[in-house]
Amino acid sequence: MFPFIAIIVSIAIGGWVLTTWMRIKNGYPLDGAWGQAMYPKKDEEIIERVKLISSENAQLRAELGSVKDRLATVERIVTDDSHRLTQEIDALRLPRN
Numbered sequence: 001m002f003p004f005i006a007i008i009v010s011i012a013i014g015g016w017v018l019t020t021w022m023r024i025k026n027g028y029p030l031d032g033a034w035g036q037a038m039y040p041k042k043d044e045e046i047i048e049r050v051k052l053i054s055s056e057n058a059q060l061r062a063e064l065g066s067v068k069d070r071l072a073t074v075e076r077i078v079t080d081d082s083h084r085l086t087q088e089i090d091a092l093r094l095p096r097n
Contacts, residue, residue, distance in 0.1 A: 023030060032038045077083060 020030065030038045
């Protein structure tokens, strides 16, 4: 009888640990002893760090957008047929050594 009870207790504890881990991983609040939600305490330093990272993220996204615009302009210039034709004509005009 004891092994049967030990197996059931082990499964219950394992399920509880797995459920808690999944809640933490997915950002759900943990439950207290009476079922009330226990949210993680927010530290002022953590809030400030999140604000800094968010502003840096916005700046990097803006910079990436401008780089994409510049790259599109360069690609348009390089793949432009008249530009390529002009280069080929200039190459033919150069005297050969």
